[in-house]
Structure formats: structure tokens, C-alpha cells
Amino acid sequence: MFRFGTAQWGGSRGDGKTPASRTPVSAMQSFWGLMRAYWFSDRWREAWGLTLVVAFLTAFSSKVGVWFAVASGELVNSIAYFHSPTNEAPLASLLSNAAFLVALVVFKDAGITGTKSFVSATLHRRWRAWLNSRFNDALLDANHTHFHAQHGADTAPDNIDQRIQESIKGMTGGAIGLAMGVIAVASSVFFVGQKLLETSTEVRGFEFLGEYGGLVFALVAVAAYVPVNTWIAVRLGGLLERLSIRMQKAEGSYRGELSTLLRRSFHVASAHGEAVQKTMHERLYTEIDRTWGRLNWINAGYGSFERIYNFVGARVVAYGPGLLPFIHNRIDLKGYITGAELVNSLISQCSWFIHVMPAIATLRANSRRVIDLAQAIESVQEPVNFYRLTGDCEFRYMTQNPVFGLAIHNLRLSHHGHGSEPFLVCDRLGFRRGEWTFLKGESGCGKTSLIKALNGLWPYGGGTIAFPEGVTSFYAAQEVKLLPVTLKELVCLPQGAENHNDATVAAALHKAGLGEFIEHLADETRAGKSWDQLLSGGQKQKLVVARIILHKPGLLFLDEATGALDPESKIAFHQAIRDNCPGVTVISVMHEQAPPRSASGEEFYHSVLTIADGVATKEPMIPSLPPELTEILNRPPQAADGWLHIPRRRLRTSSQS
Known part of the structure; x- marks a missing residue:
């Protein structure tokens, strides 16, 4: 270790501000503080510019989803009435509807979604780089923060390298994905709700609802199906979050010991300490394996729950609200299929929270690791008071x-x-x-x-x-x-x-x-x-x-x-x-x-x-x-x-x- 200068602890900085108010990570000691720091930094133009592009593309993708539902109804209708005497050009109608649907899919997935993925990945890269630089500056300051943060006997954060690399990378990517999901839900509810309102019809037996009967049935089906399953997802997500944090700690400890071994390889070899080192590795990996096993059980159960939920939502709940109007000839097959696709789209978007619960659990686990490091950095800015x-x-x-x-x-x-x-x-x-x-x-x-x-x-x-x-x-x-x-x-x-x-x-x-x-x-x-x-x-x-x-x-x-x-x-x-x-x-x-x-x-x-x-x-x-x-x-x-x-x-x- 080499030092150039003289070490001084405590005291004022001479500018009337406490050291804690001057660290690059001062604003990152809470979840929302960590999430918004980049957007209110000196890089705010870059952050907001990329965010607005991602938001626009996400909302536009939701609008295209409504067009997709209408096009699906047109295609099914052209198939259903292919042999109808009134259909003068059945083949042309079928092929044109199919071609339009395929073109819409290509435009949505290859054009909009592809561009959105590139821009969001760029936002991810820039945000992560900014956070990395902030923690790099905070740890490697004249206060020797990197040294003090690791020598606080009771508060030293484990595996700082993992927190800065893996946790920040996972957190930023997860946060951007979840934000895009929120925008998609909001825009889909607006566009799909608008289309459901436009196509809503009176339901026999519920005439008092007037022409809003179809819309009310669709909203009731979504409101009854989604919240209950969301509650189940939240409970499973809590387990995933706790196990994710435990897994990160176990992985970090094992990786840290491997890195240390490479630095002291000569000493292990000269002392013939391989057997002891191997026992240590086995003990550390046992914790990884045990936690991984529990994660596998929870993930498998969550996957089964999600697949059943998706099937029931898409094939049962989505087709239920329009069934009565269709039986009573209030709507034709085209209207029924279109309405079912719209309800399915609404269920899918409102179920976003369920689909991304594992990602939310991982995001919370990663953000907790990063926040703990930021808090540790803050706590050692006055080393005397810290010790x-x-x-x-x-x-x-x-x-x-x-x-x-x-x-x-x-x-x-x-x-x-x-x-x-x-x-x-x-x-x-x-x-x-x-x-x-x-x-x-x-x-x-x-x-x-x-x-x-x-x-x-x-x-x-x-x-x-x-x-x-x-x-x-x-x-x-x-x-x-x-x-x-x-x-x-x-x-x-x-x-x-x-x-x-x-x-x-x-x-x-x-x-x-x-x-x-x-x-x-x-x-x-x-x-x-x-x-x-x-x-x-x-x-x-x-x-x-x-x-x-x-x-x-x-x-x-x-x-x-x-x-x-x-x-x-x-x-x-x-x-x-x-x-x-x-x-x-x-x-x-x-x-x-x-x-x-x-x-x-x-x-x-x-x-x-x-x-x-x-x-x-x-x-x-x-x-x-x-x-x-x-x-x-x-x-x-x-x-x-x-x-x-x-x-x-x-x-x-x-x-x-």
C-alpha cells in the first residue's frame, strides 16, 4: 500500500457541508432515490431523451395490439364465411386478411419491438455506466472510503465487487423492463378500453346497463380474475426475493474465495493446503446448492401457476363476456372474436404484474444490495464517528x-x-x-x-x-x-x-x-x-x-x-x-x-x-x-x-x- 499525502479524519470540510452531503451516492440510500438519481443528474438530457423514445414505442406497440385484435377478428370471420353465398371473393378476402395480419405482426415485432429493444438496451448501458462511475468515485475518494467500508466490523458490506457489477447490472435492466411494462399496461388499458367501449353492445337480461353491457361484462371478468391471482403471485414473489438475496450472498462468497485462492495459489501449494481449501469450497458451494434447490421449487411452481393462469385467461375468461351477446345474436362471430381478443389483450396487460413477479423479486434483491453499499459508503464519511x-x-x-x-x-x-x-x-x-x-x-x-x-x-x-x-x-x-x-x-x-x-x-x-x-x-x-x-x-x-x-x-x-x-x-x-x-x-x-x-x-x-x-x-x-x-x-x-x-x-x- 502506498500513500502520498497525509491522512486526516473527521473535522469540517471548510465549506459548511457535511461529508455525507457530498458523496456521489448520497441520493441512493432508498429504493426510489436509487431509481431516480440518473434522471436528475447532470446526464438528465440523455436519460429523459432515451426514456421518452422507449415510452413512445411502448405505447405505439399497445395501439398496434388493438389493430392486431381487429385483424384477427377479420381473419376468423373470412374463414367462417368462406362458403357463404354472399361472399363474392372468399379466397381474396382470406388471403388479404391473412397477409395484413402477418404484415402487422412483422411491423410490430420486427419494427417497433426491435427498435424499442435497441433503445432500451442503450438506456440500460448508459444508466449502468453512470451508476458504476458514481460508486467508483465514491469508493476511491481521498477519504479512503473503499478501505473504511470494508473494515467496519459490524457493518462492512460483503462482496462489494458483486454489488457493483452484477447487482447494478441486474437492477438497471430489471427496472427498465418493469417501467416499460407499466407504460404498456397504461397505454393498453386506454386503447383497448377505448375499442371495447366502441364495440360494446346491450346484453340480454341486463338491459339496464344499456349499450355499455358488453364493456361492463368485460371489466367485471378482468376485475374478478386478475386481482386474486395477483395476490398469489405477490406471496410467491416474496419467497423469490428472499431466496434471490440469499443466493447472491452465497454466490458472492464462493466467487470471492476462488479469487482469493488465485492470489495465494503459491502459498496453498507450498503448504500442501489443497485439502483444506477444497473443504472450504465444498462448504461454500453447499449453501449455493441448497438455496438453488429451493429456488428451483419456487420457480417451477410459479411457472406452472403462470401457464395455467394464461390458459384460463386466454381461452375461458376472455371468451366469457361476449358469449351472451353472441348467443342472442347481438353480435356476429367477427364481433365475438374481436371482443374476445380485446379482453384477452386487456387481461394479458393487466396481468403484467403476475408475469414479471420473478423479475420484481430480482429487482428488489439487486436494489437492496446496491442500497446497502450506498448506505455503507455514507456511514464512513466521518471515519472517527463511524468507528x-x-x-x-x-x-x-x-x-x-x-x-x-x-x-x-x-x-x-x-x-x-x-x-x-x-x-x-x-x-x-x-x-x-x-x-x-x-x-x-x-x-x-x-x-x-x-x-x-x-x-x-x-x-x-x-x-x-x-x-x-x-x-x-x-x-x-x-x-x-x-x-x-x-x-x-x-x-x-x-x-x-x-x-x-x-x-x-x-x-x-x-x-x-x-x-x-x-x-x-x-x-x-x-x-x-x-x-x-x-x-x-x-x-x-x-x-x-x-x-x-x-x-x-x-x-x-x-x-x-x-x-x-x-x-x-x-x-x-x-x-x-x-x-x-x-x-x-x-x-x-x-x-x-x-x-x-x-x-x-x-x-x-x-x-x-x-x-x-x-x-x-x-x-x-x-x-x-x-x-x-x-x-x-x-x-x-x-x-x-x-x-x-x-x-x-x-x-x-x-x-x-
Whole structure:
């Protein structure tokens, strides 16, 4: 992990607004907020333009559906009266009606529906891309939201990658499909109802209804048939929603473990841990299989229910309202067939909710996953307040005159849980400008935790940490993970490649001992492998040196950053920093009992910070420090002294891991 800048938690942004009101996903913490965010964003013209086109095509398709019902009646009528003496051109009438019906189908399905599918797919693609960018910006901000969101012990969302990819994709596609269905229902009810009203006739025995008898019968049939079955669909849909959420969690956990295995494949192989890993996979997949089995039962039952519902609606209920008028010669066969097709169309459209219940269940499950992530992002915008929910967090990050370097006062580091006893105590520490400090202690004593706390990446504990104002910092850890970008971009991180010319980057690589790769600055891969795959552990740590040389930070944290280097390379690592970063303050964690010296025997480090029995104490390696510097090192950081102040704005940071 690398950081450039200084970490600051809490406090005001200096603009009178809370951080929660400024995140890109602030408006997406509820279902309707998530649904409408795109349409009220800076992309509103694009969103509404595509939506209106989809709405128009959907409504027009409903109108064509009415024409289809009328054409079906004409075709059936031409068949029924094919041998009628009054039919002067039976074959021509039959063929023309059939041709018109086929042309109508082609126009509706290939023309209108095809165009609507393309436009709706474009809307889906644009909406998903916008949401992806919003969550990308929210997670990868200067607040390290991606880090904090995963380290909230009680509220950390699982499988963030799945939520951003699969859940957003499924949610946006499902929402667009359901919206199109709503428009289709509304437009069909209007157009079909209009046609039913136009063709409605008096029903014998119900003369008091007048000429609206046929319309009333049709509406009563729909009202009696659809709601009861909709209630059944809602109950089944609730089961589908709960099982869908459970299935997504199980799938995400299994996929996450597979991804982790690929990253630690060497460690599993070297430890012969395949049997344990296999058992873990089997346990995770058992949950998938069990949930999938229940989903299959519910889906199969729902499918059977839907097929029976469709048959009864299309072949029984739809033909019922016009039966009495037809028996009593109030309407002819053509009118009967046309009316039945219209009622069937109305039932079909009003049954849209039943047909899409599985899609609604999936939409709700996906949206719940996305909303939970948005809420988690919001909750960590004030990290101190966020961590206080699950433990003690009383850190204060300040700045002071750079002359006095880095200062620590009354630092206590603890673990999750309120009232947890501190495992590391630092009462008063100071690191002057240009001082190199060697941090040592037994494994597990808290060396790395201290480095993380100084960089705002340890959640629990408290104390005051004063950074030298205007000084950039760089945090280098033992494990180096490289992004799939060009070699120049890797050296320039966290800044952009455009901020440095090739000659400067090449010089940094040469000084770091990676001169053999200078000619590949513009390459993302070499010999078919990414730089993360190609470079050894030692070469990756030399790449870190190149970054340090290029950026020349004033404050450098080395957390076992030379663990993969041999003794000679460790000396070269330190010498490169000493020669190219004058005045840098270094705090370094190493496993060695004594820090390396230069080739001439000169000490790189001026002091040693020892952690023993939970207490950190600092002593000079070179005892002859000037009295005035000794006084500064022992001076606590207090605002009353005049050189310490709380910044008005949170300092910006950037990181790469």
C-alpha cells in the first residue's frame, strides 16, 4: 500500500457541508432515490431523451395490439364465411386478411419491438455506466472510503465487487423492463378500453346497463380474475426475493474465495493446503446448492401457476363476456372474436404484474444490495464517528510548523470493542526533519499497527498526531500489488504519467536498480505478462524506490519495505533514498535486530524506536544530539504552544495498493 499525502479524519470540510452531503451516492440510500438519481443528474438530457423514445414505442406497440385484435377478428370471420353465398371473393378476402395480419405482426415485432429493444438496451448501458462511475468515485475518494467500508466490523458490506457489477447490472435492466411494462399496461388499458367501449353492445337480461353491457361484462371478468391471482403471485414473489438475496450472498462468497485462492495459489501449494481449501469450497458451494434447490421449487411452481393462469385467461375468461351477446345474436362471430381478443389483450396487460413477479423479486434483491453499499459508503464519511459505533476512536490529526517534524502525544492503540485495553502505548514521541528512525520489536507487538495509525488507517484507539504542515508523505508496505497499467504509470503513481517526462522516470528507474526496463516504459505487458506477474518481489520493492526517488516525499514510512531484498540490495535501497531525498524523515519497520549501514559503514538511521510490553520508547542511535533538538523531540504537541493547529480543511490524500 502506498500513500502520498497525509491522512486526516473527521473535522469540517471548510465549506459548511457535511461529508455525507457530498458523496456521489448520497441520493441512493432508498429504493426510489436509487431509481431516480440518473434522471436528475447532470446526464438528465440523455436519460429523459432515451426514456421518452422507449415510452413512445411502448405505447405505439399497445395501439398496434388493438389493430392486431381487429385483424384477427377479420381473419376468423373470412374463414367462417368462406362458403357463404354472399361472399363474392372468399379466397381474396382470406388471403388479404391473412397477409395484413402477418404484415402487422412483422411491423410490430420486427419494427417497433426491435427498435424499442435497441433503445432500451442503450438506456440500460448508459444508466449502468453512470451508476458504476458514481460508486467508483465514491469508493476511491481521498477519504479512503473503499478501505473504511470494508473494515467496519459490524457493518462492512460483503462482496462489494458483486454489488457493483452484477447487482447494478441486474437492477438497471430489471427496472427498465418493469417501467416499460407499466407504460404498456397504461397505454393498453386506454386503447383497448377505448375499442371495447366502441364495440360494446346491450346484453340480454341486463338491459339496464344499456349499450355499455358488453364493456361492463368485460371489466367485471378482468376485475374478478386478475386481482386474486395477483395476490398469489405477490406471496410467491416474496419467497423469490428472499431466496434471490440469499443466493447472491452465497454466490458472492464462493466467487470471492476462488479469487482469493488465485492470489495465494503459491502459498496453498507450498503448504500442501489443497485439502483444506477444497473443504472450504465444498462448504461454500453447499449453501449455493441448497438455496438453488429451493429456488428451483419456487420457480417451477410459479411457472406452472403462470401457464395455467394464461390458459384460463386466454381461452375461458376472455371468451366469457361476449358469449351472451353472441348467443342472442347481438353480435356476429367477427364481433365475438374481436371482443374476445380485446379482453384477452386487456387481461394479458393487466396481468403484467403476475408475469414479471420473478423479475420484481430480482429487482428488489439487486436494489437492496446496491442500497446497502450506498448506505455503507455514507456511514464512513466521518471515519472517527463511524468507528466509534464499534469501538473507541479518539484520534486527532493536526499540523504543525514543519521545523518540528512529526509529533505524537498520548497515542493508544486498541482493538474492536468499547473499553478494549490498549495493546500499544506511546506517550510522547517526536521525529525531526531529516531523522531516520528504526522501528523494532517482536512479531505481533504492533509495529505495523503504529505505522497504520500514523497514516490514519488504524480504526481503534486515540491520541494526537501532528504532521509537518505542507509536507507530503509516502507509505510503502512489504507486499506490493501492481495495477495493470504501463510501467511509467506504475512509477508515477499516485500521480498521473503526464506529470513526469520519460527522462525523469527513466532516471528514477536507473537509480533504483531497474535500468533494464527503461525501454519498456510505455508497455503494459512484457512477454505476455503484466508487470505484477513479471516482476519478482525484490524488483517490485525496487520499483517502490523509483517512486520515492521520483516524488521526493518529506515523510517516508517503510513497513518492511525491504523484506524481499538481499543484504546488498537493502543497502542500495537505503542509499538511493539517502542520495536522492535530502531532508526526508524516515520511519522504518524491519525484522533485523540492527538496521543496515552504508557500504562505508556509516549509519543510515539516527534513532531506534522499540516496542516492548505494549510500550513504545525512542532512543538515539547517535547519542550526541544537539540540546535544542533533544528539547524539541521531548516537547508534547499542544495547541497552546502556538505551533500546533487544527487544519480548516481535511488534507487531500491518495493511495494505491
